[in-house]
Amino acid sequence: MKTIIHATDFSDNSISALKYAHSLSKKLDAKLRVIHVFSLHAIPGIRFNPTDIQLNTNIMKDFEAKILDLCKRTLGDDIKNVEVEAIENSSIVKGILGKITEIKPLLLVLGMKGQSVFKDLIMGNTTRHLIEKSNCPLLAVPDDYNTMGDISTIIYATDFQSKDGNAIAQLSELARVFMAEIKVVHFSKKNHPENEHKMRRLKAELSEKTKYNKIKFEVVVADNSFYAINAYLRKTGANLLAMLEKEKVGFIKKIIHENLVQKMNVLGSTPLLSYNESSY
Structure with missing residues (x-):
């Protein structure tokens, strides 16, 4: 079981x-x-x-x-x-x-x-x-989180890592149980055409890894990615933030080195789900 x-x-x-x-x-x-x-x-x-x-x-x-x-x-x-x-x-x-x-x-x-x-x-x-x-x-x-296990919208923050497709495919099995929407989002300081290309490539990869159809893709341009994530979580009403951790450049490692107040603004009110790259 x-x-x-x-x-x-x-x-x-x-x-x-x-x-x-x-x-x-x-x-x-x-x-x-x-x-x-x-x-x-x-x-x-x-x-x-x-x-x-x-x-x-x-x-x-x-x-x-x-x-x-x-x-x-x-x-x-x-x-x-x-x-x-x-x-x-x-x-x-x-x-x-x-x-x-x-x-x-x-x-x-x-x-x-x-x-x-x-x-x-x-x-x-x-x-x-x-x-x-x-x-x-x-x-x-979070210690004061009250919406127990109610998942309707999931944000997957991607840095276009090689195992993102595997992590999102695994995440889709959880989302399927709740019929939750997954928003795959890349937060970037500049509007590089390369980001859109990478997102299309990730979308194509996912079409082969999962048949779950409630997945959307977006590139968000913002000067400060951490504040942008916080704003995006509030805007979408997301109740789960997911990401892939890589040994040297993992998303959480970046957050660890940021200002404490800023960290808690981003992570303090939303459950955080981390997948480990080494698992794939």
Whole structure:
């Protein structure tokens, strides 16, 4: 059965991501695996002893009971498709990636902000590593997002990378479930004829990769692409922003180096779905 993973740190900021992941799992007829990665070294009052199997087991059970309680308080009784799991690992990134490798989920769903190592998630090292290394799409949900799993318009921001066609074809399978429109948009500072040519070439490539017919293509000229994305999201009423991440010139890497206020204007109110180029 298909599975969605949601990684929680128990913070209030992760509640919207849990609700979104649950709503999405039901729409996609998938299991929802809610995980929490912890380190025995970081638990106050616990002296780490790798040979004490009973102590380690008890701590694991305590965390899993805490995850289950969070799910019940957040989702009510509608948790038949929910599984919980505590994972001991000194690295949250490695703990999450290990689970992704093991069960090969449809999606990894995280909150945009959180506590401890999840703090400042969308710009932090944890997400950067996950974006670079995860072989499944990563969906980051704003902490105050209320339209759970309701997807009608998706913006795919393209820099005309070689694997865009693969990512959009995969995105179209998600869009098909919701009958959502995909707007493939390139934001450019100048009106280069080459951009229109590249967009036509991408459109032709997609016609061979997917039969989904609710895909539109547009080149938007603006001095500041990040403000342009923000304005475009508002103009279209889009409720999902998607993109492909490339190791050296990924879109999120560009955003990481921009002004913090500007970053949050663009990404702070819309769920962000990132596909990894290395997956194709």
